[in-house]
Amino acid sequence: MPCRKRVVFITYVIISIVFLLNLYYKQNKASPRVRYQPYLKSPVTNFENKKSETVSTLLENISGMAPTNVNKISKMKTQRFFDIVKRNSHIMNYLERLEEVYDDLFYKIYPVSVGVPETPTETAKAIETENETVNIDHDSSTGVKEEDGGLSVTSYSLPGCNCSRKLGRNKQDKKYVVLRRYSAEHHMAMSRTVQMISSCSDHATARGPKQKVVSYSYFGNTSDVGLYNRYFSEMRNRALEIHRHYPGFVMRVYHNVGPEDEKGQREICQAFCDIPLLDFCDVSALPSPWFDFGDQQKVGTLWRFLTLLDPLVDATLFRDLDSYVLPREAAAVEEWLRSNSSYHVMRDHPLHNGQILAGLWGSQTHLDRANAYHYGALMLSQPYHDLWDYDQRLLRRILWPQIRNRTMVHDSYTCRAKLFQGQGPARPFPTRREGRNYTGYGKTKSGVTKLLKTCPVACRPKSHKDWLLC
Incomplete structure (x- = not known):
């Protein structure tokens, strides 16, 4: 193997091992209290726990793992190495995919076990007729x-x-509604009769x-x-x-x-x-x-x-x-509700780099009720895992692949990110940011407002390219 390829290969192996070990430590070695219900200690410190789960900040944590007695030159070299890694889009994309592979390997998705069960359409028609006379x-x-x-x-x-x-x-x-959808898993139309x-x-x-x-x-x-x-x-x-x-x-x-x-x-x-x-x-x-x-x-x-x-x-x-x-959030939601998009996702901070943030999305269920019910039931059927972002992982693994083409996305920083390729076109927020607030901001999250930076020109409204904090 040529020397250059050998160095690249070893670099990827080292980064992969450290990255996965860091994930494992955070998910399995932290106290159950912190993993299940984060943000319980000091506001800033505990938001840092959440922040560290992103790829870029994981690298920052890894680069800071050197013992405190290491001389300054060694620390500077270590920091420089990880700065180079963070600027390398290929490595960053690799790490983003690595976390997904980690989930796929260790967390199996189980079938729906809650709510009203589905039946083939022919059977459902009989149930529908039967329920017409039932007084609920x-x-x-x-x-x-x-x-x-x-x-x-x-x-x-x-x-x-x-x-x-x-x-x-x-x-x-x-007294009831019949929800019908095509099931790719069963290769046939399925129905459920819901009171x-x-x-x-x-x-x-x-x-x-x-x-x-x-x-x-x-x-x-x-x-x-x-x-x-x-x-x-x-x-x-x-x-x-x-x-x-x-x-x-x-x-x-x-x-x-x-x-x-x-x-x-x-x-x-x-x-x-x-x-x-x-x-x-x-x-x-x-x-x-x-x-x-x-x-x-x-x-x-x-x-x-x-x-x-x-x-x-x-x-x-x-x-x-x-x-x-915030009014900024409400304006984006209003724009979405006027559309025919079944789902809505907002990303309004450099650290909002998940496909669906668990506390910043929505569904017009009346436009996609059968699928919304099914994928909601699928997420709610999954067994307990002691992970602070378990809801967000399930959204990424179960819901996002099904809805990304039917979702309106408001995105002020990652509108062109390769991670979100395949989604519908992202759009800028309809209103200008007030101060250093962002959708999802709260009284205990002021410690991360300093991380807001000039947003990419591509993520700004066409008529307001002068909005630096768009």
């Missing part, structure tokens, strides 16, 4: 049912709450069809101060922002706050009484067919994806409780 009444609630013309008005409350909400359902509403029942609660069911929802997950005990301050205490703020920027939307929080968490239960009750647009979905007591779903699927970040399988939801956004809802 799921208004079992803690309150009194009244008759108001064509509406069935019911009072809803939460256990232990001293308030209630009244909602009316049209007695003529459809028109919310995946959240009886109260959410009473809101009726065509709901627009911003979906969140919360898991843990509010006695944990870090968890409470970063996530739970932000629910009211998110509800106010949704009311301001997303008129007509409902906020849902899928949670596991049980009776033993008295503080959490008390604040959930108060928020239910004070904020009409806020729905709480207790994953230990969801409607059929989910029931105690928190026991079946223990990865809390995945619970919010249940809105994909909700036949009463027409559009859903997936967000993180520690992220502000």
